[in-house]
Amino acid sequence: MNRLLTAKTICITSGKGGVGKTSFAVNLSMSLVAKGHRVLLIDGDLGLANVDLLLGISVQKTIRDVMEGGALMESICFPSENFGVLPATSGIPEMVDLGPEEQGRIGTYLRAVAESFDYVLIDTAAGIGTSVLWFTSIADEVVILLTPDPTSITDAYAMMKVLAQKYGRKTFRLVLNNVTDVREGLGVFNNLRDVAERFLKLDLHFLGAIPHDTDVSQAIREQVPFLKRTPDGEAARAIQVIAEQV
Numbered sequence: 001m002n003r004l005l006t007a008k009t010i011c012i013t014s015g016k017g018g019v020g021k022t023s024f025a026v027n028l029s030m031s032l033v034a035k036g037h038r039v040l041l042i043d044g045d046l047g048l049a050n051v052d053l054l055l056g057i058s059v060q061k062t063i064r065d066v067m068e069g070g071a072l073m074e075s076i077c078f079p080s081e082n083f084g085v086l087p088a089t090s091g092i093p094e095m096v097d098l099g100p101e102e103q104g105r106i107g108t109y110l111r112a113v114a115e116s117f118d119y120v121l122i123d124t125a126a127g128i129g130t131s132v133l134w135f136t137s138i139a140d141e142v143v144i145l146l147t148p149d150p151t152s153i154t155d156a157y158a159m160m161k162v163l164a165q166k167y168g169r170k171t172f173r174l175v176l177n178n179v180t181d182v183r184e185g186l187g188v189f190n191n192l193r194d195v196a197e198r199f200l201k202l203d204l205h206f207l208g209a210i211p212h213d214t215d216v217s218q219a220i221r222e223q224v225p226f227l228k229r230t231p232d233g234e235a236a237r238a239i240q241v242i243a244e245q246v
């Protein structure tokens with residue numbers, strides 16, 4: 001696969017909504033920054049942006065300004081050193097589906113700004129909308145988040161099937177969220193890997209498991225990343241293990 005951006009680009013997506021993508025993307029970004037990397041987190045949920053909320057930051061410019069030809073680094077806000085965020089807009093339906101022209105403009109913009117970062121993380125909307133599919137197409141790696149719920153597993157499988165058939169992507173990294181323990185996460189992963197390998201010839205890798213942890217929902221309510229609020233909590237420790245794998 002051709003590399004579009006110089007920074008390692010990781011797209012975080014899921015089939016089903018509400019499985020914890022944004023929370024994961026925000027905290028994984030912070031964990032990578034804490035390790036000394038320069039990270040750009042893009043809110044790719046173009047119609048219903050959440051990244052700014054979870055970080056408790058107020059937004060000046062968004063990806064919409066980029067589409068209208070906004071200046072380069074000006075559109076990115078920096079909640080902390082080495083941590084850039086390109087926010088999205090909420091409640092603007094025409095933002096949801098990017099046409100080829102908009103994709104081209106965002107692609108050109110990202111190529112230019114990515115040089116200043118080691119990692120570009122993209123938090124997408126749920127489902128198989130055109131902008132989600134496009135974001136996955138520009139990424140070096142696609143991380144699929146899912147929970148042990150059968151609906152989430154089925155939707156993750158469907159998402160990977162679409163990405164394999166439409167874009168020829170065969171390798172995915174999976175994160176099991178909201179698990180009782182790592183063993184439960186591994187059990188779900190192993191079953192899904194076997195089916196995906198057998199029927200779709202996919203190559204699935206286990207990136208990690210995050211336990212159900214009330215710190216996560218509490219942190220979202222307080223608009224502080226859980227890595228910062230409860231760095232010794234179960235979810236925060238799981239994210240740090242995952243950041244090692246990344």
Ligand SMILES: Nc1ncnc2c1ncn2[C@@H]1O[C@H](COP(=O)(O)OP(=O)(O)OP(=O)(O)O)[C@@H](O)[C@H]1O
Pocket residue numbers: 014016017018019020021022023024045050124125126177178179210211212213214216217218220235
């Ligand atoms: N590990 C966890 N433990 C407990 N609650 C969690 C965990 N992960 C996520 N949640 C809960 O799930 C909710 C949804 O999380 P989040 O907004 O990150 O999901 P999402 O996949 O980005 O949703 P959307 O598809 O709408 O963008 C959070 O408000 C939080 O309460």
Ligand SMILES: [Mg+2]
Pocket residue numbers: 021022023045050123124125
């Ligand atoms: Mg989200």
